[in-house]
Amino acid sequence: MNRVAVVCGLVGAVLGGGLGVLIATAGDEGEIFIASDQPITVAQTQEKLPSEGWLNVQITEMGRYFEIAGSKDGHRGK
Numbered sequence: 001m002n003r004v005a006v007v008c009g010l011v012g013a014v015l016g017g018g019l020g021v022l023i024a025t026a027g028d029e030g031e032i033f034i035a036s037d038q039p040i041t042v043a044q045t046q047e048k049l050p051s052e053g054w055l056n057v058q059i060t061e062m063g064r065y066f067e068i069a070g071s072k073d074g075h076r077g078k
Contacts, residue, residue, distance in 0.1 A: 042066065 034040045034048055042059055045066060049057045054077075057070040069078050 039064075 034044055042061065045059055045068065046057065049068070049070060052072075054070040054072045057068065060067045067078065069076070071077065
């Protein structure tokens with residue numbers, strides 16, 4: 001009985017550790033769009049996207065967030 005408890009405990013520890021790593025790395029979404037400690041503006045966004053190669057950029061303010069549509073390398077994106 002003790003061996004079963006030890007094996008279950010080790011399996012639980014490994015699964016818990018793996019889950020912890022997944023949670024810790026889940027927030028990494030890639031590079032920073034505009035580095036700033038302040039909220040960015042529509043003007044900053046309109047300036048940045050064409051320099052990144054985006055065309056036909058359309059920006060809609062949605063409360064605190066922007067919804068941005070455009071095309072890059074022949075593909076539409078949002």
